[in-house]
Amino acid sequence: MKNLYHLAYVSEANPLPTNKDLLAILNTARRFNAAMGITGMLLFKEGVFVQVLEGVKQQVLDLYNRIEADKRHHSLKILFNEDLKTREFSNWSMGFQNLNGLQTPNIEGINDFMNPNFSPPQLVDAPRQAYKILLHFRSMC
Template identity: 40%
Template sequence: MTSITYASSATQPFSDEDLKALLIKARDNNSKLGITGLLLYKDGNFMQTVEGPEDAVRELYKKINADPRHTHILKLLEYEITERSFPTWGMGFRNLNDVGAKEIPGYSEFLNTGLTSPFFQKNPTKAQKLLLMFRQTMR
């Protein structure tokens, strides 16, 4: 299996309804493809991990890349995995603009760092750390 993590910038502001529609579609597709992962949204930027069978993940990443709803898509990590990081989530989601995000243990380190910040490009393992932080806190 393969895991890909990227960050991107929305080309339009996403309302809660827009995010919900995106997630419903993504979860429906991903369950058919055996893909799991986590999507973060903050200040108009995304960070996402998609994991699963190599071919399916590569195909999906191509599709996501071509999606006009976001741009400046920057791959942070791509590596082979034998075990999933987000096995129970067809696509987990967290809006970091929501009140309460501040309370997530460990998140304070990233509070003022944009998801598309060069910091994550220089320190891709920090991107992974940020995403993994949500494993414990998500429903």
């Protein structure tokens, strides 16, 4: 596929979503993404979203603009955005993990994210770590 691209961001949910709210986001995401050939992964933990979107560049950017305008979260910060050779999440129109209360193995970077004191700006300063976290949870979907 030409112009393959990926973009990841971190954001803060407001108000704190219920499981039903999260399912509503996922249902929209999966329906739209499947139709547009967008794949990716959404992580949620204690009010923080981390999402990666991959697909044709213009479609990823258009979708990001729409997601950015969504009032269910705020303070979006891009973690990485660049051309991509091969999709990392080709099996998921939008994979999802709710990490609240989840125990994770002792893997560098991932433990920081699971720490209750974790704050989103930490990920902005460590985009490679963000990528590693997304890939780690891919295997758990």
